[in-house]
Amino acid sequence: MTTPIVRAEGVVKHFGEVKALDGVDIEFEPGIIYGLLGPNGAGKTTLIRVLTTLLRPDSGTATVAGIDVLHDPVAARTRLGLAGQFAAVDDYLTGRENVEMVGRLYRLGSAEARSRAAEVLDKIGLTDAADRPVRTYSGGMRRRLDLAASIVGRPDVLFLDEPTTGIDPRSRIDIWDLITDLVAGGTTILLTTQYLDEADQLAARVGVIDQGKVIAEGTPTELKDQLGGSVVELTVADADRDSTMTALASVNEYDPTFEPSSKKISLTAPNGPTTLTRVVRRLDEVQIAPEDIALRQPTLDDVFLSITGHTAEETAVEPARATQGRRSRRSR
């Protein structure tokens, strides 16, 4: 493997009693999008803050572009760009003024800051709106402007904290396109997301983070394979639940799980439609009529359920072992 452009080793950070990061290890090579996938409060933002020199961890080390962020934060800052969860743009300045200001603070001369701002505004598709105050921008435009500001200093590594959270689907696609373009242009990107489809769509590699730990790592395909593919989801009358659970246990090697809040029974379906057919046939045999039944793609919830294993022992152990295997392969 080439020299990693981002590496975190054993990063621990407490906030009072809360262990936000509990020994995080990640590393990845230049030129890719690395997706950090996890729910709210998993530690994604905290890790980004450590890597971008905003926060000192209690222990552990981190390097960005070969620079130790704890030892030489100023040098690290010249090599990284950050677009946080909120579009950190100034409402009362124009788009151009915002980007130029950040350019100046990246130590570009005033002429260079100006031409570089024009360049990134063009790239980001905001040239027409560049001289309007940002308060007239839509949410999606603000995010794009924030992205423009984060790349004005030509960073080697760009950190994007949930770049598409809270924006409309159309803008989301725009931002995805921009991110893809940036990587094609040679920038390395670490992005955090709560959405599996986003990680799937963009990231070459994904780290799944939960309760301050990276609990699984791999390509999106590898991760979904760990899940065993799609999920059959059904609801039955309360009286039929126990017999349904028993009946479904013999459909394949996975155990059905029951989610009390949604009253849904789920069964991992490695063979998709085939599994669904088998479930229907099995239910027919035991004469249970489901109120609702569907086959759906795995979601982040499934990844979590499966990897953290709060409900099913077997599904929890398997991916964990798979992760270990992959880690040792990688380090060779």
Added chain:
Amino acid sequence: MTATRSRVTFGEAVADTMVITRRNLLRNLRLPQLLVFATVQPVMFLLLFNYVFGGAIGAAIPAAAAGKYINWLVPGLLIQVAAFGAGQTALGLTEDLNKGVIDRFRSLPMARSAVLAGRTISDLIRNGFVITLMLSVGLLIGFRWQTNIWGMMGGMLVAMAFAYALSWVMATIGLLVKNPEATQSAVFIPVFPLVFASSVFVPTHTMPSWLRAFADNQPITVTVDALRGLMLGGDAVRAGHTVGGQVLLSLFWSAAILAVFAPLAVRMYRRTVS
């Protein structure tokens, strides 16, 4: 790993401070409400106090004011405006903190000191503008300095020095409280008692002795005294004090406040996690 640690040079820090100052001033211009409210409120104070209380208080003021309450009031109000205006430093900082702007700044290879320096300097410039405006309105409704233009200018400088020092107190409060709404009220906690239990509006000798002990010795009274001495002459200074003495004491207060709160604010800023 390299053993050397990159540093931001002094020249770079100055350049960064100018960038941030400019950005803050632009905000002031683009958000007219900021400036309007920053000016309407003090002008309102000036008019209300002069016309509502002027007649009643007029009799109690020293002769140096040439028998006009407005002459007594304007130097005091300049400091009141400076004190209230300093609160904007806290508000501006908390707003930037909560919008993620500070995070952006902290991720850039800029001087960390530039954010606070730029904020306090732009607030000083804004405060200078408001003070000048106050003075103009004062002149319009009858304020006349009794010394000379140099005394007048000197008084403005003493007021600005005090305003700048207070900005750092407010920066510390803003970084401590962090939430913009709470900050809005928090900044008045130190400001109100200091402004009202002082010689800003009325001479301190009519206050009960326990309150007077505080009022006579706190920095706002000292600074207001210095301003009155510079603008109205030696007789406007409280008995037992000289103009030069009060000016030096006021500048000492400003320096002392700065010496305590600037490092405190910088340390809070470094530790701040929004």
